[in-house]
Amino acid sequence: MTTAALHPGFRPAKYLAVARTALRQALAERAAIVGRMAFYFVILLIFSQLWYVVGEMGALGELGATEFLWYLALTEWVMLSLTPVHLDIEADVRSGEIAYRLSRPISYLGGRLAEAAGDCALRAVTLGIWGFAMAYLLAGSLPKDPSGLLLALPLGVLALWLGLVSMAAIGVTAFWLQDCSPVYLVWQKAAFILGGLMLPLEIYPDWLRQVADWTPFSAFMYGVGRMSFGFDPVLAGEVALRLVGWSLLTTLLLVWMYRRALRGLEVNGG
Amino acid sequence: MSHAIEVRGLRKTYRVRERREGFGGAVRDLFRAPKRELVAVDDLSFAIAPGERVAFVGPNGAGKSTTIKILSGILHPSAGDAAVLGLCPWRDARQIAFRIGTVFGQRSQLWIHLPAADSFDLLARIYEIDPATYQRRRGEFVEAFGLGPLLKQPVRQLSLGQRMRCELVASLLHAPEILFLDEPTIGLDVTAKAVIRDLIREQSRREGRTLLFTSHDTGDMESVCDRVIVIHRGRILLDRPVAELRRSYIGRKRITLHSVAESVDLKLPGVEVIERRPHCTEVDVDLKQSSVERVVQEVLRLTRINDLAIEDPPMDQIVQAIYADAESTPAPEALAP
Numbered sequence: 001m002t003t004a005a006l007h008p009g010f011r012p013a014k015y016l017a018v019a020r021t022a023l024r025q026a027l028a029e030r031a032a033i034v035g036r037m038a039f040y041f042v043i044l045l046i047f048s049q050l051w052y053v054v055g056e057m058g059a060l061g062e063l064g065a066t067e068f069l070w071y072l073a074l075t076e077w078v079m080l081s082l083t084p085v086h087l088d089i090e091a092d093v094r095s096g097e098i099a100y101r102l103s104r105p106i107s108y109l110g111g112r113l114a115e116a117a118g119d120c121a122l123r124a125v126t127l128g129i130w131g132f133a134m135a136y137l138l139a140g141s142l143p144k145d146p147s148g149l150l151l152a153l154p155l156g157v158l159a160l161w162l163g164l165v166s167m168a169a170i171g172v173t174a175f176w177l178q179d180c181s182p183v184y185l186v187w188q189k190a191a192f193i194l195g196g197l198m199l200p201l202e203i204y205p206d207w208l209r210q211v212a213d214w215t216p217f218s219a220f221m222y223g224v225g226r227m228s229f230g231f232d233p234v235l236a237g238e239v240a241l242r243l244v245g246w247s248l249l250t251t252l253l254l255v256w257m258y259r260r261a262l263r264g265l266e267v268n269g270g
Numbered sequence: 271m272s273h274a275i276e277v278r279g280l281r282k283t284y285r286v287r288e289r290r291e292g293f294g295g296a297v298r299d300l301f302r303a304p305k306r307e308l309v310a311v312d313d314l315s316f317a318i319a320p321g322e323r324v325a326f327v328g329p330n331g332a333g334k335s336t337t338i339k340i341l342s343g344i345l346h347p348s349a350g351d352a353a354v355l356g357l358c359p360w361r362d363a364r365q366i367a368f369r370i371g372t373v374f375g376q377r378s379q380l381w382i383h384l385p386a387a388d389s390f391d392l393l394a395r396i397y398e399i400d401p402a403t404y405q406r407r408r409g410e411f412v413e414a415f416g417l418g419p420l421l422k423q424p425v426r427q428l429s430l431g432q433r434m435r436c437e438l439v440a441s442l443l444h445a446p447e448i449l450f451l452d453e454p455t456i457g458l459d460v461t462a463k464a465v466i467r468d469l470i471r472e473q474s475r476r477e478g479r480t481l482l483f484t485s486h487d488t489g490d491m492e493s494v495c496d497r498v499i500v501i502h503r504g505r506i507l508l509d510r511p512v513a514e515l516r517r518s519y520i521g522r523k524r525i526t527l528h529s530v531a532e533s534v535d536l537k538l539p540g541v542e543v544i545e546r547r548p549h550c551t552e553v554d555v556d557l558k559q560s561s562v563e564r565v566v567q568e569v570l571r572l573t574r575i576n577d578l579a580i581e582d583p584p585m586d587q588i589v590q591a592i593y594a595d596a597e598s599t600p601a602p603e604a605l606a607p
Contacts, residue, residue, distance in 0.1 A: 011398070013395065013397055014396055017391075017392055017395040017396070018392065018396075021381060021384070021388060021389075021391075021392045024384055025381050025382075025383045025384050026389060028383040028384060028424065029383060031415075095377075096377070097377050097379075098381060099339055099344050099374070100372065100374055100377045102343075102344045103342045103343065103344055103367060103370070103372050104367055104396055104397075105364060105367040105368050105396060105397060105398070107397045118449075122569075190313070252461075265345065
């Protein structure tokens with residue numbers, strides 16, 4: 001991220017302090033943590049049953065139901081760990097709270113992203129440990145080549161950053177639309193389908209896979225989930241590059257949108 | 271720098287969409303909704319000296335909050351000029367941010383699930399307060415605002431009055447030279463309001479802080495401020511010392527009586543019955559003719575009372591009276607201080 005775009009006189013310590021405070025606030029919301037863990041477990045339980053039935057029919061090709069379940073555990077880990085920062089931005093715009101936040105000596109956007117990152121860090125750690133344990137429990141074993149899971153961790157962190165800046169950009173549309181949920185729904189469904197949330201892209205028809213590869217979504221979820229199929233540092237490097245590239249592009253888009261939004265800002269709420 | 275705040279010919283307009291009536295209108299609006307220009311602030315000019323406590327009052331939609339948002343660097347004006355501590359708010363927003371504080375009664379800068387102490391620590395980082403100064407100021411405020419027992423409680427468990435005390439401390443930690451207060455007593459009960467007003471006034475006096483205070487409550491204005499600027503439809507209607515406004519326009523009280531007798535027939539000079547319901551009478555009292563004490567004595571002579579509320583006249587009524595005066599006064603400058 002171009003630090004100058006966040007705020008002139010950018011001081012990382014401020015943003016780290018915001019992220020730490022957000023992490024503490026997230027730790028205080030125990031019910032939300034438990035709710036996310038329960039949802040994650042239900043998804044894994046349902047799909048583990050489905051993959052084993054489909055696997056017995058021989059429909060999963062060379063890959064087994066175990067790898068499919070670990071794949072799903074990784075893609076869901078990315079998706080569920082994302083903090084819905086777009087909703088926070090939308091709420092600030094709609095309620096007029098943004099007026100309060102803009103009058104402080106910290107970038108509004110940088111502060112919101114730091115908060116989301118702090119919250120997301122807690123989600124990623126709790127859901128990571130929980131997802132690993134549940135996937136192991138439901139699959140009965142690790143994937144055939146479990147060393148790939150180690151590569152999934154750094155890729156997951158890059159994917160989460162891409163997810164957060166994408167969602168922040170969606171949130172900024174609230175400056176014009178007031179309600180950013182239609183934009184989010186399109187993004188989310190595109191991420192589910194083109195990112196291969198439930199199924200790896202190997203199963204997709206060629207044309208659809210090619211379309212997916214031109215979008216950030218294939219690296220965002222499939223790129224991380226694919227590591228459950230084995231240790232492939234070349235592929236992991238390629239996914240990492242694509243994640244960094246898409247993150248930079250999305251961040252530039254976000255900063256451009258935010259500057260335009262500020263220029264036409266009309267604060268709600270008197 | 272002779273003024274803490276100086277505003278010259280400030281104007282802010284918004285373009286708002288107008289919705290047409292009916293289903294057909296809603297469908298047509300999907301493609302092209304007519305827009306209208308709304309004037310929120312219109313040719314506003316005033317100056318505030320350092321350390322002055324100014325009430326900025328007016329009915330809803332008068333342009334108070336828009337002005338504060340322009341002065342705190344959040345909004346750009348459509349025309350005109352302003353200087354806050356010698357700086358242009360919308361061009362030097364970052365420098366100004368360190369030197370001003372804001373308290374918005376309907377918003378919060380505290381983290382709801384964490385103790386207020388955590389929010390104070392974070393704000394110290396954000397405002398780049400050196401640790402020793404922060405600890406000293408925090409200690410002083412905790413004592414002055416009586417926050418000791420509240421400091422470790424999650425903010426969501428605090429009452430509105432307790433939370434507002436914490437909000438004030440959060441806004442004062444970095445020793446702002448100007449404090450913008452936007453309805454800080456809204457929703458508070460009488461006791462909490464009095465506490466908040468005392469704290470704001472005392473802190474301002476002690477540190478020589480300039481206040482620009484918006485409120486619908488005339489009590490806020492009387493208790494805290496020296497001067498009042500009344501705006502209506504984005505324009506200044508009156509700019510005078512509070513004492514003078516009190517003499518001219520706040521010389522009335524509204525008393526609501528819940529009596530044991532079904533009705534109370536008050537026959538006192540300057541007392542006018544506004545509403546009468548069984549066991550409840552609402553009267554307007556002209557204090558020049560009858561004091562509150564005199565009215566209460568007369569009521570107690572006539573009947574026993576279950577409850578009694580004494581209120582200032584609503585701000586809308588005061589503005590109406592000022593507006594009526596302004597309409598009948600040929601030269602607008604007659605209302606200037």
